[in-house]
Amino acid sequence: MKKILIANRGEIAVRVIRACRDMGIDTVAIYSECDRAALHVRLADEAWPVGPSAPRESYLRIDTIIDVAKKSGADGVHPGYGFLAENHDFAAACRGAGLVFIGPSPEAITLMGSKTAARQAAIKAGVPVVPGTEEPLNEQTSDAEVLAVAERIGYPLMLKAVAGGGGKGMRMVAMAAELPAALRAARSEALSAFGDGAVYLERRILAPRHIEVQLLGDHYGTVLPFVERECSIQRRHQKVVEESPSLSVSPELRRRMTSAAAAVARTVGYTNAGTIEFLLDADGSFYFLEMNTRLQVEHPVTEMVTGVDLVQWQIRIARGERLDLIPESLLVPRAHAIECRIYAEDPDNGFLPSPGRIQGLRVPQGPGVRDDSGAYEGGEVPIFYDPMISKLITWGETRDHAIARMKRALAEYQVRGIRTTIPFFQWLLEDEDFKAARFDTTFIDRKMGTPGSGPLQAIAAAHEELAVIAAAVHMFARSPATVAASSAPVSRWQQAGREEALR
Amino acid sequence: MKKILIANRGEIAVRVIRACRDMGIDTVAIYSECDRAALHVRLADEAWPVGPSAPRESYLRIDTIIDVAKKSGADGVHPGYGFLAENHDFAAACRGAGLVFIGPSPEAITLMGSKTAARQAAIKAGVPVVPGTEEPLNEQTSDAEVLAVAERIGYPLMLKAVAGGGGKGMRMVAMAAELPAALRAARSEALSAFGDGAVYLERRILAPRHIEVQLLGDHYGTVLPFVERECSIQRRHQKVVEESPSLSVSPELRRRMTSAAAAVARTVGYTNAGTIEFLLDADGSFYFLEMNTRLQVEHPVTEMVTGVDLVQWQIRIARGERLDLIPESLLVPRAHAIECRIYAEDPDNGFLPSPGRIQGLRVPQGPGVRDDSGAYEGGEVPIFYDPMISKLITWGETRDHAIARMKRALAEYQVRGIRTTIPFFQWLLEDEDFKAARFDTTFIDRKMGTPGSGPLQAIAAAHEELAVIAAAVHMFARSPATVAASSAPVSRWQQAGREEALR
């Protein structure tokens, strides 16, 4: 492969561009109207327009994207995550056009992409699953029929998109009365995110941990699992913090979970990168939840503790290389890594989306810090796409060390002009239960729902006073009277910003 | 230790601040007049002025710094590298004031800081040294006397500052006629850098590699060596690229060199971080060169391949902790790391210093990249100090991978408004000999001195044309006629930059 088209945008497109550059492979970006000046467009070797801003008219347009791939002379396509990453038609269209799809086969996507079929595969591999519906409930299934199925499974239960992933189209349903509204919302979300409104039901395990196993499989039958990722810190079924390893997984449990994950993948002849998600119950039993047939958002924590570049390996596998990594080395984590997903959402205002222009950006640097970002100072965060603008990952000699570095990095991180979830993480990382790794998937909702657990943005009085001082200084400096009489620094700054005339 | 004063500036002050923050320790920065707005001042918990911009009036003022440490309530002092880091009077003054000096004892600094005494210590430890003068040649030594000593050693030879380090006060002397001028220059540099103009002479090993061994020693007699660093890529005896491990060091040689290094340190009862520098001859024999009794600029490459935070360990050792790292793990490098020192020098103009205001800064991000920097957009690079503004470090699964990532990172790195050595590294990293690790300490001078080896800034015609287009677009966009008639993006940008009035 000499040239790869990245059928995605944002931080993951940038991530793939970087991996390609490290391999000496040319890159082709695609962009919608509002993304003309996005970072992935700036960093790619080529960039082609694919349509208007709405995803259905651009990043989900298989025909346009295949056409661009051919015109640009690309010989491979990386789908990233989201958009078309788990769309078997897209994988098939790539194959049909003679392009290498950097991911599993269309057949594997179809099979594991159906959450209900995937459950069957897990059962076949001898891996326990959460009790739930055998068949998908498509858009034609009436509310009454769904209610009947739900009664059989019992409440509380989880309503999930058959074509789902990333928490989209997922709802917890505590009682029958909630089902119709939840069904409507989940279907609408699923339809908009995946183009498929079918859902299924699963019993809700109370207070489970969400543990997942990264896999790589090559075209010669080798499937290798990696040390687990702990992804229990979720808000609205959306992961917000991930780490590796999990403090709740002993080496013995790790052996069993990673073997189970690899067994599921082998059962379906899986190739390229994929992830098996499990629920880990408080009693130590685990259940197959679903398989993500693509790269995960949180893949960097695995990279940080194993040293393996997963995107590079996706490409190497796709071009026919053998997976010659040492299996044992992938199961022994090197210390600890943690990731915080930085969303353009306002944690002080119900996590309301906060798109807009980034007026100022300071990215943290230094030892143990990695920032995978699609943002830059002056860039726009559009209203049309997922609000995640970057992923901050830290590595430390211990979990405490990784968390300490994360706190340091968050304190250095400034994203100005929009609101982000950075303050939310600062609150979270101070929580005693979080620090002790005492949590499950209900953690955030419980903590944030507890009255008196303190407002998220618990601004200390001292910080408030300093903010008042800073604002006063800023306004004072720019008032005409004081600017004229001010000292060198201010005027020199202004002078430096002045553009000289063309002579 | 609750509060540490960092007796330094620039990237290393920032590096130490970050380590302290990771440990929950408060930080006190010091600043000279021109550094009021420097990054280390911005990031520290406290910042105290210590005098005018000239180093002798601020960063070298032991009395002022001790005074600030006491007034601020600091209980520890980290000297960084350079300035007072290898000044035994400073270490002693800290001790006298009841402050923990985060480094070796004043006695060890005195002993190993004298390059001639250090040679004696190495001989005592059974480690071979380069033939040279036994006694320092102080400022009173006449040219004639020095010439006489030089005749005995034989040309070519190296002239070095007794109090030296970092390549300062060092000159290669090919023949007697060159000695007086070299002596004058080396003494002047040494005096200005270390406050001591004494020099010594050493036989010049032809085409050696510069290999060094990082050590940590605690207060309970444990001295642990780390996998070697390869530092042969030097310009004017100043390291510019460092990596770990060295491709020229086999595991067997590593065992011998690291044991020799540890033996020297144990002989002098060394504590805290230090580095033993060796010359490695083409025949595989190695010679003790000197010991640096401080943290090295290039310590991050060791951190990247061992996972050990050396600055944290300096602090832990200083506060009396035991060095409980697993010795073997420090000698087995995890893949490969490489560092490029970004200097504010113009490689197209004889590496002329290039201080000034940084008009624009884009720092590379993504997997395997670390930037330890003292720079920020809008910040000044002063004329008074070392021109190094940042260190770019990459890690890769192999040396080739680390180099590929370095090239990618350099391509993303933009430092605008001053000239830097970034283009120099892009030239270097394409060199076939460099890529094959076929080099010694004369590499850069040979490569750059070879006529027809191509100009450093071999700008391809295609890039030149693109630069012309970019400049034309920029000038076109800002001419009054076109700005008025221009499309949305330009005017929106300008609008966003406008400050609104106070109502």
Place this chain on the structure above:
Amino acid sequence: MRFEIAAGNNIHTVTIARKGAVLHVAIGDRTVIVDARRVGEMAWSLLVAPEGSAEPVQGVDAALAAHRTAGDFDVHLAGRTIPVQVRLAGGFGRQKKAGAAAGTGPQRITAPMPGKIARVLVTAGDEVKARQGLVVVEAMKMENELRAARDGRVREVSVVEGQSVDAGAILLVVE
């Protein structure tokens, strides 16, 4: 120079004056000595004298982001984001009166962020109850339902489904 600055639940009266190389910032009955250095168009390196001291040594790296309303900022410092509103002395008094007047008038439902109108749930003339959903704004693949603050009647609907709106745009009015 005198400001009123709102932060959190407090409105501080702040007087600021240059004295030689430093600024004296009076907040309430305390005067803070500040050495301020601009490090960007909207960024400051402040060194602040701790309580009881005249030596400005406490480091505060502060950057501001301006809101649409003049004088409203997010102040970023110590990894926190603190919204503040700055007015010239007396500014809040005037504003509060205006606000109070508006409080009793019709409810203007505005877009909390830029987005697209996913659904309009009412039409002009409809009677609505407090907490009833009026309009759904979609941004970043999330739907946000805006509700009525109190009972009333829809006077005017200014948007249609599918329309893009800016933050602050008036979507409908309930009286």
Place this chain on the structure above:
Amino acid sequence: MRFEIAAGNNIHTVTIARKGAVLHVAIGDRTVIVDARRVGEMAWSLLVAPEGSAEPVQGVDAALAAHRTAGDFDVHLAGRTIPVQVRLAGGFGRQKKAGAAAGTGPQRITAPMPGKIARVLVTAGDEVKARQGLVVVEAMKMENELRAARDGRVREVSVVEGQSVDAGAILLVVE
């Protein structure tokens, strides 16, 4: 709009015009179609049509840094730093004449960078040889000796040891 742009050893005549959403940039006898989007005060995302194509798809992320002389820039792209000088059409003709006249006159020794005068090696009236050291400027702990370009006599020394100088400052004149 027409410019003369010097880069490397070449002076390019460049004509630039907007045609719909793109720019047509004529360099010599080739016209390049460029889709330009500003991404910062001095930064551009350019998409350039490759030779023989009308589709602007080749990505060029370019940022500029202005020198003191108007129209002189460093262009940063693809990790390279490329100095260019932009003049309105005919600008270099005028400048070259002025430059030629200066070439035969007295040598003005100027500071190549901001720094401090470490040593002055000559005094007014001294005869100097080509390559002879005249003054040493120190910056960033490195000493840089400035030498005479050809034989002559020192007419004027404008600096003293220890003095700070800006880049471009005239240090002494040799005639």
